Amino acid sequence: MRTLLILLRTNFLSLVGSFRKKGTVSVIAAAIGLVVLALFMIGMFAIIGGSTTFILVEKDLDEFAIYLSISLSLIIALMFGVTNSTRDARGNDTDMLLAMPIPKSCIVLSKLLGMYLLDVLCSLVMLVPTFLIVCFVGDHSFALFGRGMVIAFLLPALPLFISLLFSALISYLKKATKFGQIASTIVSMGAVLLYMIVVPNISSYAESMNISPAESVDKMKKILPFYWFTEAIYSGDLLCMILTILVTLIPMVLAVYIHTRGLNGVNYQADNSKKARSFKTASVRKAALQMELRRYFSSSNYVMNTLFGTVILLVAVIVICVKGINHFPMLEDITVNGEPVNLLEKFAGPAWAAITSLLILFFAAMTYTTPPSVSVEGKRIWISKTLPIPTKDILNAKILVSVLIFQPVSIACCIALSIATKCGILPCILSILISSGFQLLTSLIGLIFGLIYVRLDWTNEAQVIKNGFAIILTMIISFLLIGPFAAGSITALIIGDEAVTYGILGGEVLLLVGLCAGAYAIITHYGVRKYESLNG
Amino acid sequence: MLKIEHLTKTYPGGKVGVADLSLEVKPGEIYGFIGHNGAGKTTTIKAVVGLHKYDQGTITIDGISVSADPLKAKSVTAYIPDNPELYDNLTGLQFLNFVADVFRVPKKERKERIERYAAELEILDALNNQVSSYSHGMKQKLAIIAAFIHEPKLLVMDEPFVGLDPKAAFSVKKMMREFCDKGNAIFFSTHVLEVAEKLCDKIAIIKGGRLIASGTMEEVKGDASLEEVFLDITEEAH
Numbered sequence: 190m191r192t193l194l195i196l197l198r199t200n201f202l203s204l205v206g207s208f209r210k211k212g213t214v215s216v217i218a219a220a221i222g223l224v225v226l227a228l229f230m231i232g233m234f235a236i237i238g239g240s241t242t243f244i245l246v247e248k249d250l251d252e253f254a255i256y257l258s259i260s261l262s263l264i265i266a267l268m269f270g271v272t273n274s275t276r277d278a279r280g281n282d283t284d285m286l287l288a289m290p291i292p293k294s295c296i297v298l299s300k301l302l303g304m305y306l307l308d309v310l311c312s313l314v315m316l317v318p319t320f321l322i323v324c325f326v327g328d329h330s331f332a333l334f335g336r337g338m339v340i341a342f343l344l345p346a347l348p349l350f351i352s353l354l355f356s357a358l359i360s361y362l363k364k365a366t367k368f369g370q371i372a373s374t375i376v377s378m379g380a381v382l383l384y385m386i387v388v389p390n391i392s393s394y395a396e397s398m399n400i401s402p403a404e405s406v407d408k409m410k411k412i413l414p415f416y417w418f419t420e421a422i423y424s425g426d427l428l429c430m431i432l433t434i435l436v437t438l439i440p441m442v443l444a445v446y447i448h449t450r451g452l453n454g455v456n457y458q459a460d461n462s463k464k465a466r467s468f469k470t471a472s473v474r475k476a477a478l479q480m481e482l483r484r485y486f487s488s489s490n491y492v493m494n495t496l497f498g499t500v501i502l503l504v505a506v507i508v509i510c511v512k513g514i515n516h517f518p519m520l521e522d523i524t525v526n527g528e529p530v531n532l533l534e535k536f537a538g539p540a541w542a543a544i545t546s547l548l549i550l551f552f553a554a555m556t557y558t559t560p561p562s563v564s565v566e567g568k569r570i571w572i573s574k575t576l577p578i579p580t581k582d583i584l585n586a587k588i589l590v591s592v593l594i595f596q597p598v599s600i601a602c603c604i605a606l607s608i609a610t611k612c613g614i615l616p617c618i619l620s621i622l623i624s625s626g627f628q629l630l631t632s633l634i635g636l637i638f639g640l641i642y643v644r645l646d647w648t649n650e651a652q653v654i655k656n657g658f659a660i661i662l663t664m665i666i667s668f669l670l671i672g673p674f675a676a677g678s679i680t681a682l683i684i685g686d687e688a689v690t691y692g693i694l695g696g697e698v699l700l701l702v703g704l705c706a707g708a709y710a711i712i713t714h715y716g717v718r719k720y721e722s723l724n725g
Numbered sequence: 726m727l728k729i730e731h732l733t734k735t736y737p738g739g740k741v742g743v744a745d746l747s748l749e750v751k752p753g754e755i756y757g758f759i760g761h762n763g764a765g766k767t768t769t770i771k772a773v774v775g776l777h778k779y780d781q782g783t784i785t786i787d788g789i790s791v792s793a794d795p796l797k798a799k800s801v802t803a804y805i806p807d808n809p810e811l812y813d814n815l816t817g818l819q820f821l822n823f824v825a826d827v828f829r830v831p832k833k834e835r836k837e838r839i840e841r842y843a844a845e846l847e848i849l850d851a852l853n854n855q856v857s858s859y860s861h862g863m864k865q866k867l868a869i870i871a872a873f874i875h876e877p878k879l880l881v882m883d884e885p886f887v888g889l890d891p892k893a894a895f896s897v898k899k900m901m902r903e904f905c906d907k908g909n910a911i912f913f914s915t916h917v918l919e920v921a922e923k924l925c926d927k928i929a930i931i932k933g934g935r936l937i938a939s940g941t942m943e944e945v946k947g948d949a950s951l952e953e954v955f956l957d958i959t960e961e962a963h
Contacts, residue, residue, distance in 0.1 A: 476826030487814030568810040577799040
């Protein structure tokens, strides 16, 4: 126990120290950022949990309100757990700790407790408003709140166990096959998509519930463990309480046991698979590009944080093409005098190019691989700097990765939307030019910020991929840049004249050409100098 | 092959990395560079391979100025750092292919060289494994193969024997000698004075960023051991 406390204290001191070494200004900025983020997350989760509960309690579905909040908190914890488990959770200090007279179970527990406490915080934020509303509005005794609090502490063990299992599966896949990275990325994206579908729609689901309390019990019984948790809180049923404790604690004990058994230092294992060795050749530029692409796709963190806009764009366009433009979820709500508008009749030709390109600009602003692309080289920057590769080619490769990832999807989407809206070839070409040009511009801006706010001394690449200042700035500037294009498109739609619309769209293309040329000039002059002055 | 004249490098804040350092490595020579920690060895090496910009002086490799034509100078040089941070997510072979592509090594030659050096250093079976699974010594071996793969004229090595097992260290020394016997040159830093004494044709001792002794092994150490001379000279300079 004493050792565990020492490890926990050291983890805490290490966390504090990681802020301290950045200097006072950075610490204050980081602290403000963390507080804002925490308030936003707490506020968002509390509002979602609270409003859903309120709706259900007003319908006399108090127990179902608890059930739904529990489900929601578990889904959120699972989403965070699964996305985090794609990273290597071993930690840099494991070898050092294993060399000390510390029981392995202590090392594992100290690491798991850190994750568990974060999940508990998330669980409390979601569930406390629910318990309070059920107690006060639903007129229940305060004992319900007490039971709820106890179980709110126990529940995070379940998603933690599942994410640890997933982590083990991913690390097995990475070792045994070449699909581990892809599997990790797909499952992480699936978890985020599940979160994005469930969380924003939970209140409307609650509103649409028209069932009796008895019917709600039948619904809850479909997922038994969740029902046990709910019953344990709502009625204090002893059997359900015991089952809740067993269901949450046994996996946790198992997780500690399995991780303790598996915790070893780095073991090199010779490759006995006798895979064929490939000696394919490539030009210098192609080699630099291949290297950038490999670096990108080998990091699920990198892919997860930058490919999301592209995936969502693809999904949105498939939905539009399959369901028809008039039945797209956001567009079917457009009405004039209470009558739904037939968008295909209202707009034609270049007007669709204005709408299509604007839609794609939003997703382009979410897809930025270039801001962390310099920092992610870290201490390996000596390789590209000592090899005879022109710096311009290295930077071009970083831009090309971004272009290759987004542009094929963007072009395909423009063509698909043009077919769906029957807008014609010229508007289709204009929408391709605008969306491609804008994406290129945001990639160039991202690379400039990536060079200005470069950080090579990271210990975990997530530090530069997820939290880099260059990413935040690029995102802000990209969304601000959408403004003039949105203004142009809206003006074209209001005027409704075909020639004016073509004129505006042509002007947007010229503006993008000018901006891209300017940004590229900055990269080839300032950027090259800055890259050459970097030291890992 | 390598000519450094009046090299001076001062770090931001005024700390002198190297001051007025001059030396020359001729074709066929193994040139050892020794000194205490922080003496300026790595600073000099990083300036030679183009990782550090310097304030004054000139560095030429095979007659090519490092500052005026860095790409051409790099194309005849290979560098092995003291702590080889390689691309963890690549396999060893993918990394070697990348380096071979950059130096335009044809397929036939790269296959032959990779297999020969990897067999020599006993990591042939590990080439299809990810670099992240390699030990420090294996990463060092991979960096050494990457350096030899394009047959450079000058090999710059920073503490090349750290982490190598005795057999690999022996193989690397043999490879270094063979490399220089073909008319190429090696400039390397080391703390292992016995290795320097046995392997080097010439030696330079640096302290506080200044060269305090240089020449052939006989000129520098005479009849004494290199260890005694090193300790004496560095103490005197202190």
